[in-house]
Amino acid sequence: MGVPGMSGAGPSAANPVNGLLLLLELQRQAWRLTAAAELRYHIVNQTRRLIAYRQAAFLTLPPTLPASGRGRPALEAVSNIAVLEPNAPFARWLEDAARAVAAGPEGGTIHVVDPAALPPPVRGAWGEWGPAQALWCPLAGPDGVPRAGLWLGRDEPWTDGELLLLGHLAEGYGHAWWALAGKRAPKPGRRRAMLPLLALALVCGVLALPVPMSTLAPAEIRASDPVIVAAPLDGVIERFHVQPNEAVAAGQPLFSFDATVLRSRHEVAAKGLSQAEAELLTASQAAFADPQTKARVGQLRAQVELRRAELGLARDLLDRVTVRAERAGLAVFTDTNDWLGKPVAVGERVLTLADPQAPEIDIQVAVGDALVLEEGSRVELFLNVDPLRPLRARLTHASYEAGLSAAGVLSYRVKAALEADPGQPPPRIGLRGTAKILGERVPLALYLFRRPLALLRQTLGI
Template identity: 40%
Template sequence: MVNDTRALVEYRQAALHMAGKGVVAVSGVSSVEDDAPFTLFLRRVFTAHEAGREISAAEREEWAEWLPPKPLFLPLADVDDQRLGTLLLARDKDWDQGVSTILQRLTDAYAFAWTAKHRPARLSQWRSRLTAMPRWKAMVAVTIFMVLIFPVRLSVLAPAEIVPLDPAVIRAPLDGVIETVHVRPNQAVAAGDVLFQLDATTIVGKMDVAAKALDTAKAEQDQATQQAFFDPKAKAGWAVIKAKVEEKQAELAQLNDLLVRSQVRSPRDGVAVMDDPSEWIGRPVNVGEKVLAVAAPAQVEVEAWLAPADLIDLEPGAPVTLFLNTDPLSPVSSVLSYVAFEATLQPDGLLAHRARAKIADDTRPRIGFKGTARLDGHRVPLVYWLFRRPLAVIRQHLGW
């Protein structure tokens, strides 16, 4: 303060007096000696000024010996208007009002910086407050603090369902209309059993036409074979007719393959997992469209849907507990397999992240059972567990 202020205004001597510390700085010197004559003189001058009284005649004579004749006393105060000290600037010419105003604003900045630098540590402040607090209040405060920092598992709830593990997905082998469904939901099926039948009317009609075309081509081939013994020109056209017969045979074989594929069979033993069969009868399907699945009843897992707001830090292996609607008092223990990074659209039209968990105990609930899954994450302080959702809502609305 006493040296760098000269970059803003011209003066010859400066001194800084702080409350409770005395004279702490003088321009042009690196350190202040408390028992030096100049320091003792400055202390008397600052004491008289802060007390609001004039200096004595002897001190005026001494002033002329130590300082220029035109002083400017600048008080330093904190935000509560408590005096911190005084900055003295002295020069040979008068101080005008504009310079005094600028310097007063500068000393306000000096006072703010001094307060920030010499502010007591927060830990010391809290310690002093606790020391001044009554014993029972301090005990209550410490107890509340310990409870709030107690570590608990951060958990979220999500709707869940028992789904098959690695089921055989049965899809439409070709474009068409489902004519008949031969199985019912949860019906046991064996490998090779017919699951559903596509309408083969168009295929059968094409096969009849192809069979007649093949018969015609074979008749032409027989006729060309007989003529080839007597007519060299007919022998040259026999190869073309033979190729036509082979083409018709391949076309008929392809249609026969489509007819076989229109009857969809189960690739494995298990149970049929599907919706209402009556909803599928007469429905047009595209090739590759899922119709049903065949799953092993004993191979099931938990599927949960996490809302984007509930997507906490979950790692594979995290505990998952399923509370079934049919038996809420017997939770099913599971272990998290994965959580999808991208949210997908659910049947109810809401976006959610799919999570899968393997059942850890020997219980094997039936496929389709629904309930609520609790997914446990890392341990966090209780205060975070309590205020995580409210803080998230506040930030969404206020943008903090």
């Protein structure tokens, strides 16, 4: 007794009789199983004894899928994988591919999958996740409705003999799956016992509602493009010409340094230049009669240039004694008494010039509260002086690395641009409050239990 088309049928190709015996043995083992998980394991792993393949996947089908195309298959088991990750990219792609195949015109029959007939997103990822040759085997019960499907993949083409054997085997698997998972229905006496399950399902449904992920962080109103006024020289600040938060005009004096030492240095440099010029003049006049004096003229001329450079430096430092505003704005600093008589170094920041009409929000997001900070995310600022009217803004920048904030907390620095409100003036620079950053939509359960889950993961290392 033989089966037509058995050439190249994998493990059963050498002896067709052995292939038929193996087919009957696999069906008998499937019918004896009493748990759905055991049957799924048997289907994806033991079928290799009859037909050679590289990977097998078992997917359950929703009842509405073959008829209307609605619903989504669920990946339940994969060969050679003990723990299945349902949200892995391969699992999502395979479920999309199985949905398209099962809803197609040949979804109820065993056939070789044609990638060209799949939707563009699935077809585009075929080279990354799909095998060279894929086979779809629907597993139908006695009523002819497929309740599950077997996806087989390998590199070699499928033969007619293999399709024939898999067709008979799929019927046996389909009956076994129908007996374990397809025909069970709740009995009337169990309605009261189903109430807790319904309540649990309701709670799970509420926890699955999508809500925007958000985080709260301290914030402050600052200038969006401030001009930093730094000390132009080493010295001691003698006086301030402006007060904190005072409006200044371009070119207006801001503060002055003690010029006593600089004036003395300028006088010494001026006298040194006069002396060098006198020595050069005397040597130049004597050079006509004394050849030795003529040799010193070049050296004295270099001394004059050196003294002239020293005088220029002293004059330049005197010109920097009074620091002036580069542009109009608010002089932002704490208190004049914090700087008077204090020695400062070159480049040390003394104050900033801020434009009050162009404020922004400076936010310090703690590392433990950070979420995915994307440009353009919505931000709401609740000022301490007016917590009932939040200011709207959009996130414009988030630091790549975390640093210590003024409060000593490891935080990400985030900036947000305020949305224009024609009926309200811009908030005053320096106001503080609490910013609420809104991220992508996530299930309510993740929003409520994000911190406990993070703590549990850090504690248990999972």
